Amino acid sequence: MESIWKITAKKQIESKTLDRIEAETVVIGAGMVGVLTAWFLQQNGNDVIVLEANEVGSGQTGNTTAKITSQHRLIYDKLICNQGIEFAGLYAKANEEAIKQYKKLIEREAILCDFEEKSSYLYTKKDLHSLMREAEAAHSLGISASLVTETELPFWVEGAVCFENQAQFHPLKFLYTLAEKLSVYEHTKVLKVEGNNVETEKGNIKAENIIFATHYPFVIRPGYYFMRMHQERSYAIAVEGAQQFQGMYLGIDEDGISFRNYRELMIIGGEGHRTGENPFGGQYEKLYGEAVKLWSGIKEKARWSAQDCFTLDDIPYIGTFSKSTPNWYVASGFQKWGMTGSMVAARLLTDKILKEQNEYQKLFSPQRKLVCQVKKNFFYDSMYSAVHLTQRIIKPAKGEMEDLLPGHGGIVKYQGKKQGAYKSETGEIFLVDIKCPHLGCQLEWNSQEHTWDCPCHGSRFDYRGNLINNPAQEDIGKN
Ligand code: FES
Secondary structure (H helix, E strand, O other): OOOOOHHHHOOOOOOOOOOOEEEEEEEEEHHHHHHHHHHHHHHHHOOOOEOOOOOOOHHHHHHHHEOOOOOOOOOHHHHHHHHHHHHHHHHHOOOOHHHHHHHHHHHOOOOOOOOOOEEEEEEEOHHHHHHHHHHHHHHOOOOOOOEOOOOOOOOOEEEEEEEEEEEEEEEEHHHHHHHHHOOOOOOOEEEEEOOOOEEEEEEEEEOOOOEEOOOOOOOOOOHHHHHEEEEEEEEEEEEEEOOOOOOOOOOOOOOOEEEEEEEOEEEEEEEEEOOOOOOOOOHHHHHHHHHHOOOOOOOOEEEEEEEEEOOOOOOOOOEEEEEOEEEEEEOOOOOOHHHHHHHHHHHHHHHHHHHOOOHHHHOOOOOOOOOOOHHHHHHHHHHHHHOOOOOOOOHOOOHHHHHHHOOEEEEEOOOOOOEEEEEOHHHHHHOOEEEOOOOOOEEEEEEOEEEEOOOOOOOOOEOOOOOOOOOOOOOOEOO
């Protein structure tokens, strides 16, 4: 299953083996944050290289819905309440600027990436009050936001908040164009980072600055990011035969769906859940079912899923990795707003490395203190992880191998022990150890994607046990 972006973009990046032992800056990860940061650093004369375990854009950048927007669900009203108007205003400004910076870069470099300026809408069928508050909050922070009651959506809504001057694009066409002009080493997995040394499977490099642009930081300590982030999955389909919209849409109700066009296609997204909580599956079918109700005669052209990191206070972590590692930098926790957040991160990290002022440093600092209102998220996440850690040890398996139907997986008691099992359509059995190699939580079966997912911090593995998503760094054991 490939995203519409992977199907429609052509990568022409020279494949090369690591031929460097030193660089001023090493960026780990060639997604949007890594490539954009490397781009700005290189433009400023920094000797920067990018190391990528897989391929450019093969992670979340290739699986986004690719909206470039400062409209981050109902964030502004919450930020004003929790952190004050000045803090919320800076967040709004950073994200509004990021949209303009994309436009400027795309125009200056003449990047053909289907960039279009559009209005972005949050809609509701039942919670107009929240939208009114959000519209008022965003407007008070200088965003061109307004409440409307009529939209082009093919169903009734109580209202929508419109943010003007937002954008959408093709993330991989954009990313590949920049990456082609950088020193990127694909299929070069970083194994360890210590001080100024980056150890990879293809050799070691020394660098003054090291940037972790790996979606979820894989280093456990220092930083302890696993204690302050969790991951969620969401799903998208692209269909032909639907409507052409002027705007981009996102529903705020529990079953709210997102819509945007890409050329003649409609991308429909939603059905999110915390990683590791998907025992029944059926997300793509539900999205397609909703789409068919709106536009009969549609045809599905692509389907894909995304994984997003969520911080405790809804603000990404961008800046110095930890107090004890002043030359390490990190950018993570963009929630569902990775495109805009990547630009904010790239500008901020570039300024930090070049020792320039950046007014957003404190706002996004990974070392910021939690305000009281979000401390409960910390306790909830800690308890949640503790429960899943102990479950592996004390909770018996629910079923036996004989109970598994072909094409299904689950935790079973087999040969006297608790194991993960998947029975293929032809009856072949694949067994895995259900202990997550990151910190030992119990992995859970994802019925939609036939993967083993970790509810604690979101690592994922295919049914054979091969690593798909970090923070884990290795495959799971096979039984
Ligand atoms: Fe941390 Fe699994 S991802 S224990």
